[in-house]
Amino acid sequence: MKKHGKKYVEASKNVETGKLYTAAEAVKLVKETSTTKFDGTVELAIRLNIDAKKSDQGIRGSLVLPNGTGKTKKVLVFAKGEAAEKAKAAGADYVGEKEYAEKIKNENWFDFDVIVASPDMMPEVGKIGMILGPRGLMPNPKTGTVTPNVDEAVKNIKSGMVAYKNDANGNVHTIIGKVSFTEDKLLENLNYAVATINKAKPASVKGVFINNITVTSTMGPGIKVDKNSFDI
Numbered sequence: 001m002k003k004h005g006k007k008y009v010e011a012s013k014n015v016e017t018g019k020l021y022t023a024a025e026a027v028k029l030v031k032e033t034s035t036t037k038f039d040g041t042v043e044l045a046i047r048l049n050i051d052a053k054k055s056d057q058g059i060r061g062s063l064v065l066p067n068g069t070g071k072t073k074k075v076l077v078f079a080k081g082e083a084a085e086k087a088k089a090a091g092a093d094y095v096g097e098k099e100y101a102e103k104i105k106n107e108n109w110f111d112f113d114v115i116v117a118s119p120d121m122m123p124e125v126g127k128i129g130m131i132l133g134p135r136g137l138m139p140n141p142k143t144g145t146v147t148p149n150v151d152e153a154v155k156n157i158k159s160g161m162v163a164y165k166n167d168a169n170g171n172v173h174t175i176i177g178k179v180s181f182t183e184d185k186l187l188e189n190l191n192y193a194v195a196t197i198n199k200a201k202p203a204s205v206k207g208v209f210i211n212n213i214t215v216t217s218t219m220g221p222g223i224k225v226d227k228n229s230f231d232i
Helices: 006-012 023-032 081-090 098-107 119-126 129-135 150-158 183-199
Strands: 041-048 060-064 075-078 094-096 114-117 161-165 171-178 210-217 223-225
Touching (some): 023 223, 041 183, 060 183, 075 150, 098 129, 161 171
Parallel strands (some): 075 094
Antiparallel strands (some): 041 210, 060 161
């Protein structure tokens, strides 16, 4: 059984076991129960009523948080010609073709957070798929990272785009900001994330889609949120 530290134990005393908090109460409490000296990340976990083993019930996508994530991500773009120039103008940190694939393969280089690729560059990116896949870095059309509009993708990522995907147990995890965010900004991000994921309900899933919702800060206790406090 995992043993928690003193700060976690003390913070947990402020969270009532079994209680479902409203979304507004949850974001207030997640700030109050943060246990780190640094500006912790606020995370959202949603348990879905899906059979993750069935391919037609899995969900995967991306969303752009209204108030960003509190972190600026480094973006590597695989593109050429006009698309490459647009990516640079949009603020991409690295833009190139084969040279970056070779750098990743030969130098174990990962000085970036997200990869965006134009469709015509996917054959090149696919050559290092075995390296990128396990790290969760492989670009995908469903998350908006394989697109002819690489400049728009870069802008979205820089302004707060986060990807989401259900795990083997039917849970979806994503971030909704930083502890330093105001309650209003965290609440707006939380509402938007829940609403977006709710809209991704597969047609094959009948009845209830979202079973439960939890928010937590880095190394902080989980806070259960009443799903009835959302407009879903």
